Amino acid sequence: MCVDSENVLCTLDFGPILRSLFPNASPALAEALVDIISIITVSTFCLLIVIFLIWLERKVIARMQDRIGPNRVGGRFGLGQTVADVAKLLTKEFVTPYGADKAAYNIAPFLIVMTALLMWAVMPFTANMVGVDLNIGLFYILSISSVSVVCLLLAGWGSNNKYALLGAFRSVAQLVSYEVPMVISLLVPIILARTMSLNGIAEAQVIPYLFVVPVSALIFYISALAETGRTPFDLLEAESEIVAGFHVEYGGMKFGMFFLAEFVSTLFMSALFATIYLGGYRFMIWEALIGPTPAILELVMFFVKMFAVYFVFIWVRATFPRVRIDQMLNFNWKFLVPLVLVLILSTALVDGLFVGQDETSAWHFWRIVAHLGFNLLIGSGALIWARRNAAARGVAKPEESMRVQAGALVEGADPHGHDDHGHHDDHHGQTAAVPAHD
Amino acid sequence: MQIVFIIVSAVTLFAGIQTVSNRNLFHAALYMMLSFLGVAVLYGMLESAFMAATQLLVYIGAISILVIFAIMMTRRLMQATEPAFNSQWQWGGVASMLLFVLFVTVISQVFVVNPNVQGAFFPPAADEAIRNSVVDLGVSFVSADQYVLAFELASVLLLVALVGAIIVARPDVPDNEMEEAVVVEVVESAEMEAELVEVEAAEEEPTEAVPGGH
């Protein structure tokens, strides 16, 4: 329990302590120094945690694929592996390819890391630990993340490499397309919370919005996967198809910065999901049973939720295969965008019923029930429609696609399949049983 | 504050000059982005965070991307060594200089010669108004006695532009489908983003409606 407002562990408000370090400075100067120290702290945290994130990702994916993962460098669990990788990247030579647009080529990595770090400015780690609680917090995040698209174009164009340019075109098509469902799905919690400030949205949740508007949460999650360029939407750096996307010409730490930005923004998307749909730093059970949460517990809750969401990112990466670019764009424009438009309309209409009444617990209860009901209705309706649509085109009947896969497996495993001399008959017989699919 | 203003506006204007004079169109587009960024910072100094974020989202995130796509699609022309300016560029320079002199004359007549005119200097405080400006903006977009007509017309305009851009840019013979798909996607999403700005503003309305409903 935390009644002592002077205790730092209770409030985690480091401002007074920092200010007491500069007793002789003028107020404006002291504020500036406090700001600078906070900025350095947050960005250092974001940069350093990436070392841990990369290790975590490799280890978890290895376990899911029945491997061991890094286990040699730095003790028993291979904890020093990423440190060694970073040291390798840092000691590499800085290369600028011949004919590259020097300015564009060299600015892009810095700019992309800057945009990834700038977004953390509005993220509330606890109720007090927030860089700046903007009243347009979510809008700020969206605008910053739209700037990162520019970096990809800079990198792709500056490299003087047609594969890099092609990769940049693909990336921009993907990022700009998936921005639409992401923004509109984020409008749903904004409508529910009546504010765009992240702190306000976290405070407004009676129960986590994941259980109030699950469809919006799911759409946001899918768009976040695409926005950060992670599997199954990792067309940006599909190693087997377009060498490495827009950063094919980058090496050493310049490549490392793109890598860094990807991890930082993935972690940020996890934190954003945790804040908007899971209540962020709030420990709702504790609040209901015991009372106000101490700030240190808020911080722990924030990290637990953020890493839980991040774990799902890794899980998805280890599970799903990559989609093609036409599938990716079709899925976005023909499924996600119409769905999210229906969702935002229905949310606005449903929430309109609850405007202007007293906010009693019954009001909260019926509001949650109404939103949840409409969400489930829309979500299941969309799934049924998609399934029927796919069946009409003959692509996704589960039993048939299973048979196709089984047929392919048998075909590949059959040692006579590659034999030119005989067995043509039963080979053809086998494939003829499989319905043609294009 | 004055020093910050001078630096930011110098960068903005320098980037603007580079935008209209740089021979490399791609660099010109980059300078245009820098100029937009400078204007966004000026919005920030005018305490309108909403406009600054909108500037980033729409101008840098959508319009600049569109421009760069157009430059890349017509990029064969950029390597040509033909002149960047047309035959009347001197007259254009003279005309814009004259216009600038006219503007400065008018501004100095109003604000420098008579410095006490209303609104010449930064009004102090007004913190509450600044903080509520986004809500006020959203309300003004949907209230019948303010801008609801213009707001709806703007959304119709966006829809028309969306459809029109796709129809105009679509090739008769779909020989290069990939390129076309990208154009259509980017055009569409630029429109969507611009529309979203309005949606963001529009959804502020319930905030005001709560006290209004009592």
Next chain:
Amino acid sequence: MNAVPISWYLIVAAALFCIGLYGLLSRRNAVAMLMAVELSLNAVNLNLVAFWRYVDPGRPAGIAWAIFVLTVAAAEAAVGLALVISIYRQRDSVVTEELDVLKY
């Protein structure tokens, strides 16, 4: 604290507008002309927001009109660039001086 008089903002906006006008009048490439137009529209927006903050911060009129300008700018950019690309496909040129035939 904020000692910048409004006339500074107006002069910067006027300069930016004139730069855009110069670009519009002197460039040959249609894409470059569109970029210049965007600069001019930005200058207009800067004026609107400056007047909002200095003269009447209590009412959102300035920002509202800035948003409308922005909307029109977005529509104009989309349609303009679509036209440029369409012309480039048919005529293999985006130089405005060469596009002087009414019927092609």
